[in-house]
Amino acid sequence: MSQLPKLRSDRAPLFSTAITHLQQLQVFPSSTIAQFYAQARWQYPKVQTYLQMLDYLRLLTLEYLQMQQTMQPISA
Template identity: 55%
Template sequence: MTQTQNQLTSQQNYIAQLLEQLTVNYQNTKLERKQIAQNFPQSEAEFTPLEEIELLTVSIRGYASQIAASGTLRNDRQAIAELQKLSVFNNHLIVQLYSEARSHYPQMQSYICMLDYLRLLVLEYLQNQQTQQLMPA
């Protein structure tokens, strides 16, 4: 195995571990999510901050789960482009909640950080995988 392949395998394993930890962290936010739902009711925005986080979670976890299970994605270029757009901190509702979370919702703040970290790891994995595919055998 080449050094790059070893690196990809290590990243794949770490992504799988982080997915498990993210699930635990999400479960730990249950009480805070109830409080957030009460304190951030539906506004003029299409989605609430919690719904925005759910949408990001589904996308990011979906990519991470595929990598953890098989090490590949069908369309890695499309996934890279989408993951670059999905930055947790590009969403003003999530940023607003995140700044509020510092003092009121520490578990949710931790979850948001971990979700974005997972996104970055998946993005790095896919970019490294593309680089390896371009290298001569």
């Protein structure tokens, strides 16, 4: 049976900062990238897949950090 890593209370501000950053992060921060994404669908399908996976990884990381933040600190 594996144990979850201990969550130290001094990491709480780091989790909050990372969560806020990931929530505000935009995959398409400029209209140029958004236009390229829409137009490249047929010419560059791997680029589209890469950008989708990048956003998915952002969401997974966000979910993981939120779960870690809600865990109660474990005293040593």
